[in-house]
Amino acid sequence: MIVTDITPRVSETDGVGHINNVFVPIWFEAGRREIFRIFSPKLDFKNWRLALVKVEVEYVDQIYLANDVEIRTGIEKIGNSSFTIKEELHQTDRLCAKGKSIYVNYNFRTEKSESIPETTRKKLEKYHFS
Amino acid sequence: MIVTDITPRVSETDGVGHINNVFVPIWFEAGRREIFRIFSPKLDFKNWRLALVKVEVEYVDQIYLANDVEIRTGIEKIGNSSFTIKEELHQTDRLCAKGKSIYVNYNFRTEKSESIPETTRKKLEKYHFS
Amino acid sequence: MIVTDITPRVSETDGVGHINNVFVPIWFEAGRREIFRIFSPKLDFKNWRLALVKVEVEYVDQIYLANDVEIRTGIEKIGNSSFTIKEELHQTDRLCAKGKSIYVNYNFRTEKSESIPETTRKKLEKYHFS
């Protein structure tokens, strides 16, 4: 599992006074940085390989500006060409949101999905999150 | 069903060259404006009543900067205190993303959910999307 | 001068209850779409030519969620390789923000700025804003 600390920004709050819901998928994406790096080691875009297929977020509790949040990110399941990421957002010891996202190992030139190579699979497994 | 046209912004693209996935939930939220107005007719935050419970997005096809997108938004199901919104994103006659979001009629002062009043229910039903 | 209508989004408000200041540069960038198109007619990124050099925004009045805003965008001055865009944001007949931004005609391959060709210059002049 990967832990990413994020300091909420004033621009991420909304008129109700909490963090607006759209920033949870944004923070969850931020938490996937080390997973992106497995597929694109330099984090440049010349050989970007991942395409998002599905995202799901449950909003459990309010998120406030005042305290840092902890994003927990890990691999739940690895298929042939796709894998499922499990994600949680905690603030002041409260689970505030949880979700899943499915990515496919995608070749943007041929516009086709490809099997996840064995070496990549092993790197993903290190981030197992159950 | 509500139709909202959105012109993609350069700041909403990413290094891969398409619209980044996090902007789809942002655009879907933009498409809910008339639903928000049913609960908060002045669109101010003094009596905001809606809390997001769950969001789900399937990414079907690439979204590009060059063309406007059409967000289709409507009510799929109304429960006692919550309701489900169905959402689609179309660009140049292609379905690019579809999703669902569940909101609860929430009283931010008592911090409790409340039944959806009959008059509100009727207004929601007008935006039926099957 | 170019006029772009923008409907504010809930995610663009902040806890104070108005549109957060960071979305004004975002909306001003949205207003430059037709200027970008002069340099990159297909609005793809294969031959993107513009690099932002400077941005300046004065915040004059509050911006609210409830009403559309009008972004006014035009060319104030054209130099050899750079030009100055003048920008204004109006809501319910109030000037809420105004600014300037300077772009340079930039070749991202050679990493050098280039003179603005005469035909481009003529297209820019059509959007004169004084």
Place this chain on the structure above:
Amino acid sequence: MIVTDITPRVSETDGVGHINNVFVPIWFEAGRREIFRIFSPKLDFKNWRLALVKVEVEYVDQIYLANDVEIRTGIEKIGNSSFTIKEELHQTDRLCAKGKSIYVNYNFRTEKSESIPETTRKKLEKYHFS
């Protein structure tokens, strides 16, 4: 001076392949957190006091996804009711952007600016940045 480390997000890049310019004002706002805290110690919005008057950013060099950026934030000048913040963005030992922002000590109820109290002034002076 305050130093804030920020990890760039994929959603903050654009089709050109770098961090999009609109995220620089967003990151600069993130860097002002401890200054906001002087005026609103709990970082809630019940007694928010600061209104942005002006923002200015010079874009000096490209910002990439791969490396953290360092935001340097401090007070350049304190007037009667307003003050000027000086801001810099560094990445891999390169100055990539610099700016200034002017805030006014604002009473959102009376809708009037107010003198900055002596105790606040002293706290601001501790973050002097020349």
